[in-house]
Amino acid sequence: MIFKEFGKTGFKVSAIGMGTYYDPAWIAGSFLGIHRNKKQHIDAIKAGLESGINFIDTAEIYNTEPIVSEAIKGMNREELFIATKVFTNHLRKEKVIKSCNRSLKRLGMKYIDLYQIHFPSSMVPIWETMSAMESLVDEGKIRHIGISNFDLVKTQNAIEAMKKYEIVSTQMPYNLYNRSIEKDLKPFCDRNGIAIMAYYPLAHGRIAGNRSNLPEPIKKVAEKHKSPLTHVAIQWLLSRGENVFPIPRASNPLHVRENAKFSDLILDEEDLNLLKGT
Numbered sequence: 095m096i097f098k099e100f101g102k103t104g105f106k107v108s109a110i111g112m113g114t115y116y117d118p119a120w121i122a123g124s125f126l127g128i129h130r131n132k133k134q135h136i137d138a139i140k141a142g143l144e145s146g147i148n149f150i151d152t153a154e155i156y157n158t159e160p161i162v163s164e165a166i167k168g169m170n171r172e173e174l175f176i177a178t179k180v181f182t183n184h185l186r187k188e189k190v191i192k193s194c195n196r197s198l199k200r201l202g203m204k205y206i207d208l209y210q211i212h213f214p215s216s217m218v219p220i221w222e223t224m225s226a227m228e229s230l231v232d233e234g235k236i237r238h239i240g241i242s243n244f245d246l247v248k249t250q251n252a253i254e255a256m257k258k259y260e261i262v263s264t265q266m267p268y269n270l271y272n273r274s275i276e277k278d279l280k281p282f283c284d285r286n287g288i289a290i291m292a293y294y295p296l297a298h299g300r301i302a303g304n305r306s307n308l309p310e311p312i313k314k315v316a317e318k319h320k321s322p323l324t325h326v327a328i329q330w331l332l333s334r335g336e337n338v339f340p341i342p343r344a345s346n347p348l349h350v351r352e353n354a355k356f357s358d359l360i361l362d363e364e365d366l367n368l369l370k371g372t
């Protein structure tokens with residue numbers, strides 16, 4: 095596994111993380127006490143940990159914090175980087191604090207490495223949320239603050255709202271099909287040392303498995319190297335910068351193990367040129 099410093103945290107995380115958003119049915123079911131495929135999901139996260147991935151992304155809305163807790167049992171907590179998120183309906187100061195306490199309980203942890211605002215709110219001023227986030231750092235309940243789904247202007251506003259700490263990361267959709275962050279947000283993050291967690295790194299499964307209806311360049315590169323499509327998707331993202339961290343979903347142990355071997359593929363100049371125009 096390749097390890098890279100995550101933003102300005104000083105912490106080295108695996109170059110890929112594990113996403114734990116499954117689907118709306120999982121979320122709805124878990125409210126009713128039904129945890130479809132729970133064992134498989136836990137085994138998938140364990141498979142990632144065994145493959146050297148030490149970076150897991152969850153969120154209060156995903157209802158997967160308890161399974162992350164179960165999957166990491168027996169691991170050295172200090173070697174893991176656990177990211178979770180507060181949802182957009184909990185961004186008032188006292189609600190942020192309550193959400194964080196609930197996440198800590200569900201995760202069975204004393205601290206969260208990265209606490210992210212899942213989506214910006216049009217109702218709550220960002221300074222109020224950031225003031226709560228900073229107080230959580232002061233209390234030692236979270237180590238770092240991140241954002242997700244913030245465009246460039248909202249990112250700049252969030253940075254201006256910080257009094258004591260820096261925003262270390264953002265989380266945005268980013269893959270071979272969707273490069274919209276390259277317009278302005280990514281260059282800003284590159285300049286400011288902000289880590290980018292690329293969600294939908296496999297374009298929600300469109301660049302995975304035996305898909306045949308793919309743009310020619312992706313197919314060509316995978317065929318040339320006899321590589322799984324997911325390795326092309328992951329290595330392309332990693333080639334976009336030291337601050338990019340793809341977080342493919344971990345729900346099937348076989349897929350997680352295969353994806354973790356992404357460094358079997360090395361993209362050359364010709365590949366990168368081909369993939370430019372996909």
Ligand SMILES: NC(=O)c1ccc[n+]([C@@H]2O[C@H](COP(=O)([O-])OP(=O)(O)OC[C@H]3O[C@@H](n4cnc5c(N)ncnc54)[C@H](OP(=O)(O)O)[C@@H]3O)[C@@H](O)[C@H]2O)c1
Nearest residue numbers: 113114115293294295296297298299302303342343346349
């Ligand atoms: N911040 C946000 O607002 C936000 C929004 C959405 C997602 N996210 C995060 O991003 C993570 C990833 O997003 P995602 O799951 O939607 O998209 P993704 O990782 O791009 O794609 C997941 C899909 O690819 C399939 N897949 C993965 N590896 C495969 C392989 N080796 N062979 C065949 N199929 C493979 C998966 O199937 P299997 O399940 O069968 O492996 C699944 O259907 C989420 O889990 C979540 O943590 C964040």
